[in-house]
Amino acid sequence: MKRRLLFFLCWISASGWLGGQNLEQTLAFARAQYEAGNTLTALKTYQRVLFFGGNVHRDESQSQLATLHASLGEFDRAAFYYDLIYQSAGTDSLRYEALFHKTASLMLQQQPKKALLELLALPKNLPEPWQSRKRLYLGAAHFSIREFELARQDLLPLFGAEDSAQKAEFEKLFRHAERVARKSPKTARLLSMFFPGAGQFYAGDVKNGLNSLLLNGLLGYWFVATGINYSFIDAGATVTPWLFRYYGGGIRKAGEILEAKQEERLKKTFQKVLQTIEVER
Amino acid sequence: MILWSLLAVNLTAQGHTLKTTQHTLQPDIAMLSQAFTPPAKPRVADQFSLSKVNTNELQTVLSGLFLVYKSFFSSQDNQRCSFHPSCSEFGLEAVKKLGVVKGVICTCDRLTRCNGFSPEQYEIDFKMRRLKDPVSW
Helix, strand or coil, X not given: CHHHHHHHHHHHHHCCCCCCCCHHHHHHHHHHHHHHCCHHHHHHHHHHHHHHHCCCCHHHHHHHHHHHHHHCCCHHHHHHHHHHHHHHCCCHHHHHHHHHHHHHHHHHCCCHHHHHHHHHCCCCCCCCCHXXXXXXXXXXXXXXXXXXXXXXXXXXXXXXXXXXXHHHHHHHHHHHHHHHHHCCHHHHHHHHHHCCCXXXXXXXXXXXXHHHHHHHHHHHHHHHHHHHHCCHHHHHHHHHHHHHHHHHHHHHXXXXXXXXXXXXXXXXXXXXXXHHHHHHC | CHHHHHHHHHHCEECCEECCCCCCCHHHHHHHHHHCCCCCCCCHHXXXXXXXXXXXXXXXXXXXXXXXXXXXXXXXXXXXXXXXXXXXXXXXXXXXXXXXXXXXXXXXXXXXXXXXXXXXHCCEECCCCEEECCCXX
């Protein structure tokens, strides 16, 4: 009891001159942590500054929090903070900047429709360089949702008026993208239904096509051989479950493989489109 | 981090104000290029790291058989197994944890139970939407 009383008296007497970090000290600490690359500590400290500071240092805290979340790959949180910056921005240019950052975060989250909604909220004509940036992001969002003609119209003004090798390459890449997107998963599944592996070949996956063809071919041979040597009732009882498993699986996989391959090829194509824009500019 | 630092230039805090400085499309192109990077396809052996840890020749052979099954057979079928881990993964884990004899016995026992006739006997793994059945002796 005496020890507790002593501790209490010491604490009471010290509380007059002991104090916690004030807002400015916390902000200085957050900046130091950011500079030192201690992302997590900087993040927590900036959150504290934003929470306790209210509108004081709000702009800095929000932008740093957005950047830190994005650098950690937490793009949903980054988009949230960019949205806060957008809401509280005092100038149009800052508002646009925050919106483009939010759009980039949404694109990195593979949410092109949400990104498109943000971009469509912008005025139709913006001063440069905002207009070019808007066109670039609109093109990317339209390309992601496979609206190739709209994406082409968005991106084409980023090239000069005269014909150039890059412009020709750009047009060629768009034609390629349209060809890639034309293939249908339904067709792939139908092909695999009639001839195992054909859907995978159609999707451009030779390895899985051969695999499915061989597997189903062997099971088919096993079915026929069992039917001839024993009876087709025996063949049905022993081989059909296996055949159903791999034949049915092959049909389903053909559609999945086509979708995955399409996604991969379209992404690579758009990366090449971005390269042509980069060279042109 | 570097990429975001590049973009962050636009929103860098200068005292109490934020300023916009970007005049080129380079940072945006770099960012979008990252967004359009296709996801990396992991190799089967990398997905099942346990198959790489072998203490004797028999385990190496069984791990090899497991990888052949996963690459050429399991990759072609519908998801059929009722349990998590799946029977093949259970077999590999059992052999590694319990040794070849006990592991093979456990795997045979598991294969006879993999029919979905008695789900009430097991806990449900809601994340995997499968019945839980870890290796135990």
